Amino acid sequence: VANAAFKAGLARALGLDLRSLGLFRLGLALVVLYDALARWSHLNEHYTYLGVLPLSQHLLSPQVGPSLHLGSDTPALVASLFALQALAALSLLLGWRPRQSTFLCLVLVLSAQYRNPLVIDGGDVLLRALLVWGLFLPWGEAFGLEAGERPDRSVLNVGTLALSLQLCQLYWYAFLYKSGPAWWQEGSAVTLALGLSEFATSTGLWLREQDLSAGLTRMVMLTEACAPFFLLCPGGWRWLALVPLGGLQVGIILTLAIGPFNPIALIALLAFLPPQFWNRLVGLQNALQRVFDRLRARQASFLAAPSPPSPAWWNVLGGLLLVLVVGCNLLSWGKGRAAVPEWLDMVRIWTGLHQEWSMFSPEPPRRDVWLVVGLETEKGTLDPRTGGELRLGPPDPLLPRLLDARQRKCLSSLTNPGMDGYQRLYLQAVMRDWNRRHPDQTAHKATLHRLSRDNLTRGQTESEIAVTVP
Amino acid sequence: MSWPELSLASLRRARVALALLLVVDLLDRLRAWTAFYTDAGILPRSVYYAQVDRTYAYCASMASDQLVGHLLMVLAGLFSLWTLGRGRRWGTLLAWLWLLTLHNRNPMLLDDSDNLARHLLFFALFLPWDQPGAGRVKGPATLALALQVAIPFWFSSHYQYLSNYPPAWQGAVYLCLVLFPTLLLFAHTRKLAIVCLVGFLAHNLIAFASPFPLVAGVGLLALWPASSEEEPARDLPAWTQLSLAAMAYVLAWALTDIPDSPLRVSPPLSPVGQLLNLGSKWNKTPPFPYEKRLRLEIEGSDGAIVWQTEPRPSYRWERYYSYLARNPRFAPAFLRYRKLDESSRVWIVETDTGKRTQLK
Numbered sequence: 080v081a082n083a084a085f086k087a088g089l090a091r092a093l094g095l096d097l098r099s100l101g102l103f104r105l106g107l108a109l110v111v112l113y114d115a116l117a118r119w120s121h122l123n124e125h126y127t128y129l130g131v132l133p134l135s136q137h138l139l140s141p142q143v144g145p146s147l148h149l150g151s152d153t154p155a156l157v158a159s160l161f162a163l164q165a166l167a168a169l170s171l172l173l174g175w176r177p178r179q180s181t182f183l184c185l186v187l188v189l190s191a192q193y194r195n196p197l198v199i200d201g202g203d204v205l206l207r208a209l210l211v212w213g214l215f216l217p218w219g220e221a222f223g224l225e226a227g228e229r230p231d232r233s234v235l236n237v238g239t240l241a242l243s244l245q246l247c248q249l250y251w252y253a254f255l256y257k258s259g260p261a262w263w264q265e266g267s268a269v270t271l272a273l274g275l276s277e278f279a280t281s282t283g284l285w286l287r288e289q290d291l292s293a294g295l296t297r298m299v300m301l302t303e304a305c306a307p308f309f310l311l312c313p314g315g316w317r318w319l320a321l322v323p324l325g326g327l328q329v330g331i332i333l334t335l336a337i338g339p340f341n342p343i344a345l346i347a348l349l350a351f352l353p354p355q356f357w358n359r360l361v362g363l364q365n366a367l368q369r370v371f372d373r374l375r376a377r378q379a380s381f382l383a384a385p386s387p388p389s390p391a392w393w394n395v396l397g398g399l400l401l402v403l404v405v406g407c408n409l410l411s412w413g414k415g416r417a418a419v420p421e422w423l424d425m426v427r428i429w430t431g432l433h434q435e436w437s438m439f440s441p442e443p444p445r446r447d448v449w450l451v452v453g454l455e456t457e458k459g460t461l462d463p464r465t466g467g468e469l470r471l472g473p474p475d476p477l478l479p480r481l482l483d484a485r486q487r488k489c490l491s492s493l494t495n496p497g498m499d500g501y502q503r504l505y506l507q508a509v510m511r512d513w514n515r516r517h518p519d520q521t522a523h524k525a526t527l528h529r530l531s532r533d534n535l536t537r538g539q540t541e542s543e544i545a546v547t548v549p
Numbered sequence: 550m551s552w553p554e555l556s557l558a559s560l561r562r563a564r565v566a567l568a569l570l571l572v573v574d575l576l577d578r579l580r581a582w583t584a585f586y587t588d589a590g591i592l593p594r595s596v597y598y599a600q601v602d603r604t605y606a607y608c609a610s611m612a613s614d615q616l617v618g619h620l621l622m623v624l625a626g627l628f629s630l631w632t633l634g635r636g637r638r639w640g641t642l643l644a645w646l647w648l649l650t651l652h653n654r655n656p657m658l659l660d661d662s663d664n665l666a667r668h669l670l671f672f673a674l675f676l677p678w679d680q681p682g683a684g685r686v687k688g689p690a691t692l693a694l695a696l697q698v699a700i701p702f703w704f705s706s707h708y709q710y711l712s713n714y715p716p717a718w719q720g721a722v723y724l725c726l727v728l729f730p731t732l733l734l735f736a737h738t739r740k741l742a743i744v745c746l747v748g749f750l751a752h753n754l755i756a757f758a759s760p761f762p763l764v765a766g767v768g769l770l771a772l773w774p775a776s777s778e779e780e781p782a783r784d785l786p787a788w789t790q791l792s793l794a795a796m797a798y799v800l801a802w803a804l805t806d807i808p809d810s811p812l813r814v815s816p817p818l819s820p821v822g823q824l825l826n827l828g829s830k831w832n833k834t835p836p837f838p839y840e841k842r843l844r845l846e847i848e849g850s851d852g853a854i855v856w857q858t859e860p861r862p863s864y865r866w867e868r869y870y871s872y873l874a875r876n877p878r879f880a881p882a883f884l885r886y887r888k889l890d891e892s893s894r895v896w897i898v899e900t901d902t903g904k905r906t907q908l909k
Binding site for chain 2: 128133134135136137138139142144145146147149150151152153155156190425429
């Protein structure tokens with residue numbers, strides 16, 4: 080009895096509320112659904128033989144990890160895989176067979192990510208890590224078709240522990256990797272980040288003009304270093320993590336269009352909402368419960384056999400994966416991926432747990448580099464994004480709006496060394512797409528221009544031709 | 550006209566026999582797995598996507614070329630064939646999906662036995678061959694299965710007639726022993742027909758050492774009538790009528806594939822057929838009228854033979870050499886696999902006549 084009481088007390092103090100986990104599941108399922116639809120919108124461009132990575136070329140180099148999307152690069156079949164991902168996300172959203180749905184989501188999300196490494200960003204890394212830990216979370220116990228009778232309790236298991244440590248690692252390594260003078264001595268890191276044409280929103284550009292960089296830079300460092308400790312604390316203490324970390328993510332969303340990373344990091348914080356939150360917002364809890372109660376009443380026969388509880392070995396597996404992640408992150412810190420033994424690296428690639436939280440590290444780039452495509456047509460050299468005349472001047476402040484996060488990430492990946500072959504494929508894909516959409520104004524030549532300028536002084540723009548096709 | 554009636558007991562026996570055959574086939578393929586199914590082999594994935602014209606074929610085993618990926622593929626095969634043999638729920642579907650993936654990964658190795666095994670599994674999806682108990686079933690799917698068993702005999706006969714082989718008197722014997730009995734498969738004298746066909750297949754098995762007679766034998770086993778026919782046959786559910794649509798496609802494809810055939814499969818149907826891999830040719834049933842025993846010779850830049858086919862290549866390698874002779878564009882991939890100079894010349898030599906043809 081004493082043992083049971085101790086466990087219950089420990090769960091109350093350090094565990095996560097089932098309702099918060101349920102809300103976290105709803106949020107993450109919506110992210111997986113959005114991920115499928117967003118990738119679908121660039122189907123040909125990023126995932127088929129019509130795009131930047133046709134499998135006949137892509138498979139000439141070694142692959143990162145396993146991908147079901149390597150089974151075909153025909154648009155209809157790739158679209159089917161994204162449709163399957165959307166269905167799995169809906170199943171997770173409804174909380175039907177939560178563990179199996181999470182597994183299917185994880186497999187398909189990983190598969191899509193490994194298909195095209197050119198468009199992977201931090202959001203993808205975080206999403207797959209959260210889905211892995213979701214396999215060990217009882218997140219179908221509230222707000223779902225298989226919800227239990229008593230969702231108003233806290234649980235502590237290997238999944239909740241792993242989720243807490245995952246978020247702590249995210250922020251702590253982000254802090255530790257930031258070793259450049261822009262973060263420590265100069266305090267100019269925020270200015271540098273907000274100067275990147277690839278990311279800066281209009282709010283970000285406005286903020287850059289205010290003289291707040293030093294203070295904001297220190298605040299980011301302080302938040303990343305200290306706030307995560309409170310995620311490991313009981314009950315109301317967690318607000319000391321949720322408010323600053325949530326504020327940090329909202330601030331970044333408003334000023335930098337990085338992509339899905341920040342919304343996902345914000346959603347991850349939902350899992351840590353303490354019981355007091357639900358006690359005050361009983362209306363929200365009841366409304367969500369009513370939706371699923373109604374669905375459950377209609378689908379009673381469909382749910383004849385609810386999912387069995389996880390077997391003991393499942394939690395052992397979760398524990399091993401947690402040790403793997405913590406160990407590999409420690410090994411690779413400061414030394415890079417090469418420090419991790421090859422077999423361990425392969426295990427974490429196959430499980431989707433390889434991660435490095437080093438964005439803007441050791442400091443944001445001091446040179447703003449961006450790529451622009453010029454298409455030669457009978458009417459002159461055009462910019463395919465706007466359809467207007469190509470300008471090789473300062474970056475367009477509308478860039479984050481002209482292209483979405485994955486398109487920008489793709490372009491940004493092409494600026495890395497050794498990407499000549501991919502740049503050529505990219506140009507061919509852009510030209511093919513343009514000619515399909517503008518049959519009366521076909522392009523016969525495409526050029527990729529590499530432009531750059533100093534990020535702090537925003538001096539003269541330098542331009543060079545990277546690749547030309549045909 | 551009524552649907553052919555199939556015995557549940559015969560269907561169960563056929564299911565177990567097919568599972569066993571496929572396990573043996575998998576073990577056989579494992580002997581040359583690196584050569585046949587990896588990027589270091591005769592058909593790397595990049596070459597597949599650049600040169601194999603199968604737009605709508607999906608192959609899950611392309612997902613990884615790492616050791617773990619190949620281990621998973623083999624384990625998935627053993628698991629799915631175990632579920633098939635044990636008559637587990639979803640066993641047939643799993644085994645069919647796995648076989649589809651395996652065959653799609655390297656179409657250069659396939660022959661009629663592979664196609665027939667895959668087709669039998671597909672049509673078995675519409676049949677209750679995992680159900681216990683006695684009795685019989687009838688419906689569109691039983692007709693589809695019986696047609697599928699007969700089709701390779703019909704079409705291979707056509708090809709053999711076209712190629713004027715075997716000689717006329719043997720042709721007459723062939724007609725009596727093979728074509729006529731296949732028609733009887735749809736009549737009440739099915740046992741006699743099956744005995745005749747099994748005799749023919751046994752002859753083929755001894756004479757040509759091909760796995761086709763074994764797989765065709767499994768098909769005939771499924772058609773073996775029930776020992777007692779006291780109870781009336783049970784009707785299959787309405788959804789199994791879909792099997793007839795699939796069978797129409799199989800038949801149409803086989804007809805259109807005959808040389809100079811005026812028939813064509815409608816383009817919208819082609820993607821479906823490719824996805825399900827139901828568009829098979831039936832021209833490689835022993836004794837391979839179009840095929841001669843071949844060997845491969847690689848000639849270095851100094852004119853010396855630097856590599857040639859082993860004296861007795863395995864059956865799968867023979868299939869590959871025969872495919873290569875018809876598709877010389879894959880010769881560079883073979884040179885890379887053997888780690889030979891890509892400027893080498895590749896010759897196909899007919900073993901019987903010594904006739905040499907340069908592939909590259």
